[in-house]
Amino acid sequence: MTLDFSTLLPYTDEILKGLMTTVWLTVVTTFVGIALAIVVAYVRDGGRGIASRLLGAYVEVTRNTPFIVQLFFLFFGLPALGVPISATVAALLAMVLNLGAYTAEILRAGIDSTARGQHEAARALGLSRLQSFRHVVLVPAFSRVYPSLISQCIIVMLGSAVVSQISVFDLTYAANFIQSRNFRGFEVYLVVTLIYLLLAVGLRLAFEFVGRRLFAFLQGGSS
Amino acid sequence: MALVAVNDLHKSFGDLEVLKGIDLEIEAGEVVSVIGRSGSGKSTFLRCLNQLEHHDWGTIHLADQRLDGGAMSPGELSQNVGMVFQSFNLFPHKTVIENVMLAPVVVKQTPRAEARQIAEQMLDKVGMLEKIDAYPAQLSGGQQQRVAIARALAMQPKVLLCDEVTSALDPELVGEVLHVLESLAAEGMTLILVTHEMKFARDVSHRVVFMHHGHIHEAGDPQTLFTQPKTPELSQFIASIL
Amino acid sequence: MTDFTLWDIVRNLLLAGRWTVVLSLIAFAGGACVGLMLTLLRMGGLWPIRWLVRLYVDLFQGTPLLMQLFLAYFGAAVLGFDISAWTAASVALTLFTSAFLCDIWRGCVEAVPSGQWQAARVLGLNYLQSMRHVILPQALRLAVPPTVGFSVQVIKGTALASVIGFVELTKAGTMLNNAAFAPFTIFALVALGYFILCYPLSRYARYLERKLYGAGSR
Ligand SMILES: Nc1ncnc2c1ncn2[C@@H]1O[C@H](COP(=O)(O)OP(=O)(O)OP(=O)(O)O)[C@@H](O)[C@H]1O
Numbered sequence: 001m002t003l004d005f006s007t008l009l010p011y012t013d014e015i016l017k018g019l020m021t022t023v024w025l026t027v028v029t030t031f032v033g034i035a036l037a038i039v040v041a042y043v044r045d046g047g048r049g050i051a052s053r054l055l056g057a058y059v060e061v062t063r064n065t066p067f068i069v070q071l072f073f074l075f076f077g078l079p080a081l082g083v084p085i086s087a088t089v090a091a092l093l094a095m096v097l098n099l100g101a102y103t104a105e106i107l108r109a110g111i112d113s114t115a116r117g118q119h120e121a122a123r124a125l126g127l128s129r130l131q132s133f134r135h136v137v138l139v140p141a142f143s144r145v146y147p148s149l150i151s152q153c154i155i156v157m158l159g160s161a162v163v164s165q166i167s168v169f170d171l172t173y174a175a176n177f178i179q180s181r182n183f184r185g186f187e188v189y190l191v192v193t194l195i196y197l198l199l200a201v202g203l204r205l206a207f208e209f210v211g212r213r214l215f216a217f218l219q220g221g222s223s
Numbered sequence: 224m225a226l227v228a229v230n231d232l233h234k235s236f237g238d239l240e241v242l243k244g245i246d247l248e249i250e251a252g253e254v255v256s257v258i259g260r261s262g263s264g265k266s267t268f269l270r271c272l273n274q275l276e277h278h279d280w281g282t283i284h285l286a287d288q289r290l291d292g293g294a295m296s297p298g299e300l301s302q303n304v305g306m307v308f309q310s311f312n313l314f315p316h317k318t319v320i321e322n323v324m325l326a327p328v329v330v331k332q333t334p335r336a337e338a339r340q341i342a343e344q345m346l347d348k349v350g351m352l353e354k355i356d357a358y359p360a361q362l363s364g365g366q367q368q369r370v371a372i373a374r375a376l377a378m379q380p381k382v383l384l385c386d387e388v389t390s391a392l393d394p395e396l397v398g399e400v401l402h403v404l405e406s407l408a409a410e411g412m413t414l415i416l417v418t419h420e421m422k423f424a425r426d427v428s429h430r431v432v433f434m435h436h437g438h439i440h441e442a443g444d445p446q447t448l449f450t451q452p453k454t455p456e457l458s459q460f461i462a463s464i465l
Numbered sequence: 466m467t468d469f470t471l472w473d474i475v476r477n478l479l480l481a482g483r484w485t486v487v488l489s490l491i492a493f494a495g496g497a498c499v500g501l502m503l504t505l506l507r508m509g510g511l512w513p514i515r516w517l518v519r520l521y522v523d524l525f526q527g528t529p530l531l532m533q534l535f536l537a538y539f540g541a542a543v544l545g546f547d548i549s550a551w552t553a554a555s556v557a558l559t560l561f562t563s564a565f566l567c568d569i570w571r572g573c574v575e576a577v578p579s580g581q582w583q584a585a586r587v588l589g590l591n592y593l594q595s596m597r598h599v600i601l602p603q604a605l606r607l608a609v610p611p612t613v614g615f616s617v618q619v620i621k622g623t624a625l626a627s628v629i630g631f632v633e634l635t636k637a638g639t640m641l642n643n644a645a646f647a648p649f650t651i652f653a654l655v656a657l658g659y660f661i662l663c664y665p666l667s668r669y670a671r672y673l674e675r676k677l678y679g680a681g682s683r
């Protein structure tokens with residue numbers, strides 16, 4: 001058994017290219033997915049209307065099927081229905097829908113735990129349901145579920161490795177590409193796995209940094 | 224004509240009839256304390272006045288305008304009737320000034336600069352001007368409650384409802400909040416207070432209303448009511464809290 | 466190329482679906498055994514052992530399952546074994562599952578009030594006895610809902626075994642699609658297959674959770 005990492009060196013460009021793709025997919029997904037989740041959580045919080053039920057079905061279907069199947073369904077299925085879609089768009093769409101569904105459910109737990117007094121104070125001040133959601137409910141709800149939210153974004157980032165299967169040139173695609181050239185599968189995947197690990201750590205640190213600023217109100221004590 | 228006119232107000236929760244026909248008129252500038260046993264319907268009555276609770280029967284008028292039954296939008300309501308809660312209910316993620324400015328800006332569409340000016344004025348009134356950028360978690364209970372009062376006042380309501388606003392406070396912090404209410408009363412603000420502070424009810428209010436089993440059992444000026452209760456229920460109640 | 470009827474597709478998917486179920490069961494059973502050992506080590510062992518278990522959990526939680534599968538597959542080759550996709554998938558999914566279950570269960574053990582440990586110690590029970598008679602029975606109650614919930618992740622995780630060539634539901638779907646080219650129908654059916662396996666478990670996990678913590682929220 002011998003390991004030889006030197007055969008990887010000629011491929012740093014591919015790895016960098018893949019890394020960039022994985023990073024931007026993750027960043028865009030995080031923002032758009034959370035925005036989607038907020039909308040879904042708001043509508044579902046509103047009651048049992050038709051929109052609420054449809055979004056409920058979306059959340060359940062997404063949470064109870066594998067990401068790779070969702071990806072294949074969008075990438076292969078939509079063109080068959082006459083909706084052309086590129087691999088990158090399919091990947092992004094699948095990631096956003098995935099994160100949106102999980103985050104909507106996470107957020108719902110935070111919204112449900114809003115104290116009754118907060119709703120009453122908002123109502124007594126004359127805020128409408130949307131105003132109350134936006135100005136009173138949302139930020140504290142986020143702060144309560146923030147740790148789960150971080151984990152979910154990391155899960156989606158790690159899960160994005162699968163987009164290599166529809167030929168999106170992400171980090172895993174780079175690994176597959178290199179492996180097919182230098183036949184050093186184990187070394188390549190080990191290095192790329194470590195890069196994913198660093199990405200996960202980096203993402204967590206970034207989230208925690210943002211969280212400390214966003215939720216400054218949680219730091220009690222006298223001013 | 225009275226500022227607030229409540230007529231034959233009924234409210235049930237399921238089978239439990241909590242308000243069994245309340246009639247009450249309150250003049251502008253009047254301070255009315257509502258007292259009574261736990262469960263007698265005091266909070267429910269107050270919450271009907273700003274429609275946090277929808278009553279089943281009866282009417283509420285404010286300055287000759289119908290207030291209940293959807294006659295006023297939530298936005299209009301909040302500019303007529305303000306409310307302060309036992310548990311403060313400040314918004315934890317907003318600073319003191321943001322808490323006070325929120326409703327004027329969002330509901331009333333007041334320009335920010337003007338809203339800030341009003342907010343500062345109200346915070347000054349409750350003595351919280353120097354804590355303007357603090358978050359609620361950084362304040363004592365008494366300070367939070369004073370901010371909550373300023374927040375309600377910023378909508379410039381005609382009546383302020385206070386439901387046991389000192390009950391959640393440590394004893395040493397009760398005074399500062401009562402002091403604020405006293406100065407509001409002196410300024411001519413119309414106040415309806417549910418309170419267990421009998422000394423305050425006696426010294427500051429113009430009228431005391433004793434609620435019992437969903438009725439106004441006895442009402443009158445504080446001196447007479449406390450010293451010469453007409454009904455055995457009120458005597459008992461007074462005896463029980465002394 | 467032959468024409469495929471809907472029934473042909475469904476029948477082939479059902480046949481392959483059996484392997485999704487088998488692989489899920491193996492991964493879950495194996496993962497539970499390894500996970501239990503890890504949990505015990507994590508809770509009681511010497512600090513280097515605890516630290517190692519933590520590292521193990523962080524590694525599996527911080528890297529893509531797909532990479533874990535590739536590494537198992539190619540790692541065995543480096544070690545001189547020529548293993549099948551089947552074995553590689555079983556090993557990788559078992560380790561993946563064990564790491565997550567260890568993390569879930571550690572949380573449950575830690576959620577048992579420390580007074581219970583002290584009470585057990587005062588009665589003269591040693592670490593293993595306290596664990597076995599006092600802590601675990603209480604932790605178990607807390608552990609059931611999230612464990613059932615995680616089984617859904619295991620089932621969905623088996624879909625990735627398709628990438629290293631193991632023929633289960635997803636792989637059968639792509640193969641059928643190559644032959645029949647009806648991607649919309651086929652992947653909808655594949656998704657439906659997973660949904661049928663996962664949704665009842667999700668519901669059951671939610672029901673158990675609600676039962677455990679009272680009917681708090683919707
Ligand atoms: N939302 C509700 N649903 C059902 N019952 C309620 C509700 N709100 C109040 N009640 C009941 O109505 C009765 C009157 O309650 P209310 O809060 O008005 O009493 P109170 O006089 O304010 O008492 P306290 O001094 O304890 O605050 C009580 O029996 C209470 O349990």
Ligand SMILES: [Mg+2]
Nearest residue numbers: 265266267386
């Ligand atoms: Mg009350």
